[in-house]
Amino acid sequence: MNILVCVKAVLDLSNVSVSRGQGKIFEKGKRLLNPFDEHAVELALQLRQAAAGTVTALTVGEGRDEDALRKALAMGVDRAVFVKGPELDGSDHGVRARVIAKAMSALVAAPGGAPFELVLCGERSPEHGGGQVGPALAEALGRPQVYRGLRVRLDAGQVVAAVRTDDGESEVRVPLPALVVVDAAANHPRIPKALDIMKAVKREVRILACVELGLSPEDVGVAGSRLRLARFEIPEVKEDAAMA
Amino acid sequence: MDFTFTEEQQMLREMVRDFVNQEVKPRAAQIDREEKIPNELLRQAAELGLFGVSFPEEYGGAGAGKIGYCIAVEELAHGCNSLTTTIGASQSIGAMAIYLDGSEEQKQRYLVPLAKGEKLGAFCLSESNAGSDPAAMSTTAVKQGDHYVLNGSKNFITNGVRADVLIVFAITDKALRAHGGTTAFILEREYPGIRVGKVEDKMGLRGSDTASLFFEDVRVPASNVLGQLGKGFVTAMKCLDMGRLTLGAGCLGMAKEMLDLSVAYAKERVQFGEPIATKQAVQFMLAEMAMRIYAMESLVYRTAWAHENGQKISRESAIVKCFCTEAAEKVVDLALQIHGGMGYMKELPIERAYRDARINRIFEGTNEIQRLVIALDVIKKGRY
Ligand SMILES: Cc1cc2nc3c(=O)[nH]c(=O)nc-3n(C[C@H](O)[C@H](O)[C@H](O)COP(=O)(O)OP(=O)(O)OC[C@H]3O[C@@H](n4cnc5c(N)ncnc54)[C@H](O)[C@@H]3O)c2cc1C
Numbered sequence: 001m002n003i004l005v006c007v008k009a010v011l012d013l014s015n016v017s018v019s020r021g022q023g024k025i026f027e028k029g030k031r032l033l034n035p036f037d038e039h040a041v042e043l044a045l046q047l048r049q050a051a052a053g054t055v056t057a058l059t060v061g062e063g064r065d066e067d068a069l070r071k072a073l074a075m076g077v078d079r080a081v082f083v084k085g086p087e088l089d090g091s092d093h094g095v096r097a098r099v100i101a102k103a104m105s106a107l108v109a110a111p112g113g114a115p116f117e118l119v120l121c122g123e124r125s126p127e128h129g130g131g132q133v134g135p136a137l138a139e140a141l142g143r144p145q146v147y148r149g150l151r152v153r154l155d156a157g158q159v160v161a162a163v164r165t166d167d168g169e170s171e172v173r174v175p176l177p178a179l180v181v182v183d184a185a186a187n188h189p190r191i192p193k194a195l196d197i198m199k200a201v202k203r204e205v206r207i208l209a210c211v212e213l214g215l216s217p218e219d220v221g222v223a224g225s226r227l228r229l230a231r232f233e234i235p236e237v238k239e240d241a242a243m244a
Numbered sequence: 245m246d247f248t249f250t251e252e253q254q255m256l257r258e259m260v261r262d263f264v265n266q267e268v269k270p271r272a273a274q275i276d277r278e279e280k281i282p283n284e285l286l287r288q289a290a291e292l293g294l295f296g297v298s299f300p301e302e303y304g305g306a307g308a309g310k311i312g313y314c315i316a317v318e319e320l321a322h323g324c325n326s327l328t329t330t331i332g333a334s335q336s337i338g339a340m341a342i343y344l345d346g347s348e349e350q351k352q353r354y355l356v357p358l359a360k361g362e363k364l365g366a367f368c369l370s371e372s373n374a375g376s377d378p379a380a381m382s383t384t385a386v387k388q389g390d391h392y393v394l395n396g397s398k399n400f401i402t403n404g405v406r407a408d409v410l411i412v413f414a415i416t417d418k419a420l421r422a423h424g425g426t427t428a429f430i431l432e433r434e435y436p437g438i439r440v441g442k443v444e445d446k447m448g449l450r451g452s453d454t455a456s457l458f459f460e461d462v463r464v465p466a467s468n469v470l471g472q473l474g475k476g477f478v479t480a481m482k483c484l485d486m487g488r489l490t491l492g493a494g495c496l497g498m499a500k501e502m503l504d505l506s507v508a509y510a511k512e513r514v515q516f517g518e519p520i521a522t523k524q525a526v527q528f529m530l531a532e533m534a535m536r537i538y539a540m541e542s543l544v545y546r547t548a549w550a551h552e553n554g555q556k557i558s559r560e561s562a563i564v565k566c567f568c569t570e571a572a573e574k575v576v577d578l579a580l581q582i583h584g585g586m587g588y589m590k591e592l593p594i595e596r597a598y599r600d601a602r603i604n605r606i607f608e609g610t611n612e613i614q615r616l617v618i619a620l621d622v623i624k625k626g627r628y
Contacts, residue, residue, distance in 0.1 A: 067251070191262050192259055193292050194312075195307070197252055197310055201252040224624075
């Protein structure tokens, strides 16, 4: 059983400075593994223990996003893959999902590659909060999707999961291969051990470039995206704001 | 010069911070009240590798070095000084003695389980008549065949109740005493003749146990002599260099926590129609705190770096200990002042920090003794 966990690096908001004038956020330390994705990593590690297999963490982004993979490695994933390139900057969820799907094909086709029966994604990221990459990836892969899985197990070639619904929970079963968007209440992500952190920093991260995936610059980034960022504005901090 | 923390150091900080926020802070008041750290919490800390951060992997540690260890202690002290002290006494001075001067066999037998947190260590130097002047100790060790027989007592020993492995300093040559007549021994708790005496009822650090220990004809195998016979004082002083440095790191973490709480409170607490953070008197207190924290941080990590790079840090660690313990005490006091009456209440962690902070000027060598060390070094050198 091979599991792919899609992870994202997010800003460490406790360690940034914000310039309203320049409309920029300056990072002072490393990036963090998206806390929502930690639940997906945790589930992957638990499922690996139950059904012998491997867990691969994958991220799409630029240079410093590797920090998210280091955290996933420290938590215990077997492999880390970084689809990396400055041209990816500004990609919307649709592009990201297509890039991940292409990367999966490349990994499966590579020597020693094996299919990923299960793909796990976090619910959303705290930055844009769209929560679109998971569903878009299921679509790109043509796989059934379990949305906001709470308690997830594997049973005779099927994913059996309690999922969150608008008015509570329900149980779903889908055949493998499948994709699960993991709910933030699914588990309590493990804290990595000191020694595993020291080792994670030295472990290999497999880098994939867009060209290797057969993607040209027009396919990705702002050029390939259907969603356009019109304006980025940092609101003024006001003292008299009230939450209704 | 490069003051940036490496990626693993930043990850280590994040890890300990997560542990402290999730597991330690919610229990800190209870630990103080019930005077006991839950075994489960110690087990969790052990599992994360917090008992052996600085030791190499082959000895059960994480291999994060002195800087990594200071980071871990700093973050732990954000949550609970009793836990920090329990881990610190076991690691910085207990296990450290074995790491620095132990034989390979002793390291495998004792350091590995200590670094993994499977066993807890204690460092037994002080006696009731030998505090600032440990050379005045009266515990003796007399050789009988392939054993040493220890007699005497130790006072105010951190982890004295819980520790499994005791590093005990005893006189092996009454004529030489501190100058070649004191030896360090590794004792196992199960050795017959070891008895726990008074368990102290303390002002602060109430979750960290402090007790006296009695040794009556305790037979210690000669193979458990730690380091060279007669060189125990050298071992003790080397351990205290590390202990004083990490005590500074603990003070730094506690002080940062106090500032964080104070800033949040000052922005939120409204008097005379506006947050007290708008009052210059309060702002100046915050500035005093921040200045001290910056100085503490600079001292701690510069000294940890020097130690990591093989420099001798006896004077520097005395400076770190002396400065940071006094700065932290001042910071806690200012935090309490900013919180007004609320700061005095057990409901907030400031009252506990205020009690916890006071011991720092006393243990690991009083600040008067640190000043002596610093001054004698300056006088000997004849310049800075
Ligand atoms: C909570 C706690 C935990 C401890 N844990 C440990 C432990 O794990 N292991 C261990 O071995 N010990 C431990 N100690 C003992 C601690 O190290 C001693 O308390 C400390 O060294 C001071 O010794 P003392 O209490 O005997 O004070 P004293 O030495 O009697 O000092 C009394 C006062 O006289 C001053 N003074 C003494 N000599 C001089 C001098 N030459 N010049 C100027 N002033 C001087 C001191 O600075 C102090 O102000 C612990 C103590 C406490 C309270």
